Amino acid sequence: MRQIETDVVIIGGGATGAGVLRDCAQRGMRAILVEKDDIANGTTGRNHGLLHSGARYAVTDCHSAVECIQENRILKHVARHCIEDTGGLFITLPEDDPDFQQTFVNACRRAGIETKILTPAEALRVEPNVNPRLLGAVQVPDGTVDPFRLTAANILDAEEYGGRLLNYTRVVDLVINQGRVCGVNCVNVKTGEKIAIYAQQVVNAAGIWGQQICEYADLSIRMFPAKGSLLIVDYRVNGMVINRCRKPADADILVPGDTISLIGTTSEKIPYSDIENIRVTPDEVEILLAEGEKLCPIMAKTRVLRAYCGVRPLISLGDDPSGRNISRGIVLVDHGDRDGLPGLITITGGKLMTYRLMAQMATDAVAKNLGNTQACTTAVRPLPGAGHDDVYAPQVSIPVSGSAKYRHGERAARFLADDKKQNAVICECEMVTRGEIEYAVHNLSATDLVDLRRRTRVGMGPCQGKICACRAAGIVSELTGEDDALNSIGEFMQERWKGVRPILWGDALREADLSYWLGNNLLGYQQLPSSDGTGNLTTNDVCFMGKMDKEGA
Amino acid sequence: MLNLLDTSFDHCIKCNVCTTRCPVAEANPDYPGPKQAGPDGERLRIKNPQLYDEALKYCTNCKRCEVACPSGVQVGTVIQRAKAKHGGFHQGPREFILSHTDLVGTLSSTAAPVVNVATGLKPVKTLLDKVLGIDKRQSLPKYSRQTFRAWFDPDRQTKFERKICFFHGCFTNYNDPTVGKHLVAVLNAMNIGVTLLKKEKCCGVPLMANGFFARARNNAQLNLGQFADKLNDNNRVECIIATEPSCAMTLRDEYPEVLQVDNYALRDRILFASAFIARELADGNVxxxxxxxxxxxxxxxxxxxxxxxxxxxxxxxxxxxxxxxxxxxxxxxxxxxxxxxxxxxxxxxxxxxxxxxxxxxxxxxxxxxxxxxxxxxxxxxxxxxxxxxxxxxxxxxxx
Incomplete structure (x- = not known):
């Protein structure tokens, strides 16, 4: 068994965990982050990507609203390249209570969120696709944030300060010695290697999975899993975030994210035992489409690319059947203080939006326990990529260099080379070049196709990996010298397929059919060995349409 | 920026068939091909208009991508519109001269002997090459001393009971009236008389190819007005015929698709010459x-x-x-x-x-x-x- 010693071990590679790793590393602590899958694989990567202004919570939860607007301003500075300052609208439709607008504006004012009331004509001018039936709109400083990029940038920065990421490493137990948590036992899920990491402080940032971590120490923290589903449409139907000006309800936010728009979310309480097996139901798809059309009527004739869902990691505070009235507030527990078990800190609740603040709070607690007096600088130091240096790449076409800069900020300079091979476009929907893939493998710890997607958007466009999966897998395998990436094609396409399945009609169906013909009949994905490392053919790894046949769809 | 009139790009299933049929992509590695220039690029341009790709200028608007597309995406039109919207056309004196075929035609045919000799001279060709960027290895078309309209004698057509209207286009009128004269001979031999529009403007194809969309739209409106007059029931004119494929395509398809000028009521009566003649032959009018x-x-x-x-x-x-x-x-x-x-x-x-x-x-x-x-x-x-x-x-x- 491999043994590692460090100051802090962080469990969970979501935005919060990555933020804690960065914060610890910047304050001079030795820190390791362990993640059972890949970064941003859980709730972090399964939400709107909405950079809240806080307006959505202003009426119901002033405290959260204040946190949001403060973090909103900070992230627009330190994570510039992960954020788009699109602005947002809260629109009032004829079926909405017209008096709510004033209540809303007053609440925003109390929370310190700037608002601007627009007439329908003004709203249509700034957002031509908004429902023309609107009675009015309020403009707020909402924006969008890319959760994958945000997490990757935090990890990258942490690593540059000496932090370490161990992904695909699952925590199987807490090491408890003389009434004190002093490390974690882990297993590398790809190789089966056992690793013991000894640390003075363990931070549980595992989100909804944090309940299991606490159970290792017989502590009880009860999570309230609420499933939220979203739909992605083919292109940006809206330029600004569009919300309904009413109390938060199902499917009332339409967010323009990168090249697409997404509509969400639903909210449904699920048993904790189901958190690994959530799926989008037909009813949810119908609600999302019907409500989305009310925000932007063009949605009705826009192709849906995929559906996905995530689990909100809320702490159970009562018997609320929807989970919506629970505060999204941050919960920080030092189990030394609360449960007499020093060495373990749980940070949970909150939102993607407040990940940095959560990380700061957790790191403050860690620092206090370790006697570290360094101040937190994450609110002022820009993340890698968020700098202002211009990237000069005249030899690359504008859509290629523009997309690269959009994703990686000034770090794009590291791969936008004057080299035809490097600049070859691999993913044509999202303009990902070979150079960018090499950068993701060498600098952002991508080892297979699924990892690569989160760091580059490979396979996230309309074709859902049909054209690029094979090309990208070849490049990653060539770079890593291992077959992981090649073998991950099946898993990757399966994951794409999972998202396409709930919306399988019209053009998405035609697209999937062509994918099937290319993947299975032409390229023979079915014959690839499984990605479990054994090299055996398993029916589970059979490419996505194999699954379709099996399930009789 | 998102007030989209045409969302046909949304139907692209990324099969790449259009790119395999693109003559430019095959010949010029700097052109990313119709899929990237059209539907792929459109998603990026909607996200951020600054992601417009300069390389769209290489598109010849041959429309082979649209023929190949199994999903009904108007690839060529998406590209043309993107060029128009994002300032993708270079519009200098050369583009003006090459595209304003009726204006330049009127001037040149008056001075045809001089113009024809001049544009054939090596020093002139070199000058056009250096100053305007018209390649000296190309020979500019000659102009006819007598335009087709001047040659055409409507009195000789009155004896025919059946009548069509001939949209002669700029080339036949100003450069070489041969095809027009031959069309009149062929149709007359089939007992069909030929009439011309009272006034005819360039169909707009060279204007669109060089980004003069407002001008092309004006021409479209004028021409369609003329068609409506001509096809009015009292005239008993069966249809409008063009001998130039690009003219016919523009009048029928590009007016509504690219210029958004509605020709729905008349479209079925605008025909390419062969379509009309083949139908007549099939009907026994040989x-x-x-x-x-x-x-x-x-x-x-x-x-x-x-x-x-x-x-x-x-x-x-x-x-x-x-x-x-x-x-x-x-x-x-x-x-x-x-x-x-x-x-x-x-x-x-x-x-x-x-x-x-x-x-x-x-x-x-x-x-x-x-x-x-x-x-x-x-x-x-x-x-x-x-x-x-x-x-x-x-x-x-x-x-």
Missing amino acids: PKMKPVNLRVAYHSPCHLIKQGGVIHTMELLNGIPGLEVVMLDQKCCGMSGTYGFKKENYQTSQRIGEAVFDQLTTMDVDYVVTDCESCKMQIEMNTGYKVLHPITVMAQSLA
Whole structure:
């Protein structure tokens, strides 16, 4: 068994965990982050990507609203390249209570969120696709944030300060010695290697999975899993975030994210035992489409690319059947203080939006326990990529260099080379070049196709990996010298397929059919060995349409 | 920025068939091909208009992508519109001269002898090349001393009971009225009279290719107004006919799709000449013809392929006695109207046309036949063959 010693071990590679790793590393602590899958694989990567202004919570939860607007301003500075300052609208439709607008504006004012009331004509001018039936709109400083990029940038920065990421490493137990948590036992899920990491402080940032971590120490923290589903449409139907000006309800936010728009979310309480097996139901798809059309009527004739869902990691505070009235507030527990078990800190609740603040709070607690007096600088130091240096790449076409800069900020300079091979476009929907893939493998710890997607958007466009999966897998395998990436094609396409399945009609169906013909009949994905490392053919790894046949769809 | 009129790009299933059929992508590695330039690029341009790709200027608007597309995406139109919206057209004096065919035609045909000699002189060609960027290896079309309209005698058409209206286009009017004269002869031999519009403007194809959309829209509106007058029930004019495939395509398809000028009420009565004549032949209205005893190679123009009109021309040619027709591979000649005249496009244009030129050099035919004046120029400049319009061949066979 491999043994590692460090100051802090962080469990969970979501935005919060990555933020804690960065914060610890910047304050001079030795820190390791362990993640059972890949970064941003859980709730972090399964939400709107909405950079809240806080307006959505202003009426119901002033405290959260204040946190949001403060973090909103900070992230627009330190994570510039992960954020788009699109602005947002809260629109009032004829079926909405017209008096709510004033209540809303007053609440925003109390929370310190700037608002601007627009007439329908003004709203249509700034957002031509908004429902023309609107009675009015309020403009707020909402924006969008890319959760994958945000997490990757935090990890990258942490690593540059000496932090370490161990992904695909699952925590199987807490090491408890003389009434004190002093490390974690882990297993590398790809190789089966056992690793013991000894640390003075363990931070549980595992989100909804944090309940299991606490159970290792017989502590009880009860999570309230609420499933939220979203739909992605083919292109940006809206330029600004569009919300309904009413109390938060199902499917009332339409967010323009990168090249697409997404509509969400639903909210449904699920048993904790189901958190690994959530799926989008037909009813949810119908609600999302019907409500989305009310925000932007063009949605009705826009192709849906995929559906996905995530689990909100809320702490159970009562018997609320929807989970919506629970505060999204941050919960920080030092189990030394609360449960007499020093060495373990749980940070949970909150939102993607407040990940940095959560990380700061957790790191403050860690620092206090370790006697570290360094101040937190994450609110002022820009993340890698968020700098202002211009990237000069005249030899690359504008859509290629523009997309690269959009994703990686000034770090794009590291791969936008004057080299035809490097600049070859691999993913044509999202303009990902070979150079960018090499950068993701060498600098952002991508080892297979699924990892690569989160760091580059490979396979996230309309074709859902049909054209690029094979090309990208070849490049990653060539770079890593291992077959992981090649073998991950099946898993990757399966994951794409999972998202396409709930919306399988019209053009998405035609697209999937062509994918099937290319993947299975032409390229023979079915014959690839499984990605479990054994090299055996398993029916589970059979490419996505194999699954379709099996399930009789 | 998102007020989208056309969302056909949304139906693209990324099959890449359009790119495999794009003559430019095959010849010029700097052009990313219609899929990337069209539907892929459109998603990026909606996200951020600054992601517009300069390379869209290489598109010749041949429309082969639209023919190939199994999903009904108007790829070429998406590209044209993007160029228009994002300032993708260079508009200098050269573009003005090459595209304003009726204005330049009016001026040049008056001074035809001088202009024709001048544009053929080496120093002038060098000057045009250096100053305007019109490639000196290309020969500008000659102008006719007498326009087609001046030649046309409406009095000789009054005796016919049936009538059509001929949209002659700029080339036939100003540069070479031969095809127009032959059309009149052929139709008269079929007992059909020819009339002209009271006023006719350039269909707009060269204007659109050079980004003069407002001008093209004006022309479209004027022409459609003229069509409506002509096709009014009292005149008993059956339809509008064009002998130039690009004109016919523009009048029928580009007006509504690219220029958003509605021609719905008249569209069915705007026909490419072969379509009309082939229908007449099928209905038994066959003029007296004598065997021509010729072997010709037929080159199908891109814009005729777009209309699905090649079959009509083939039927017309097959109806001519003593004519042996060899069908060339359906490759683009690379000229694309004004495209091949531009210095920066010369090499691409030549490389695209190579397949056509090469195939012709291996053949033993008397003439090349094609419907398009632009293809005719390119093939005549690059092979030893004389190129005839199908209507000309038919006129020659009239007994």
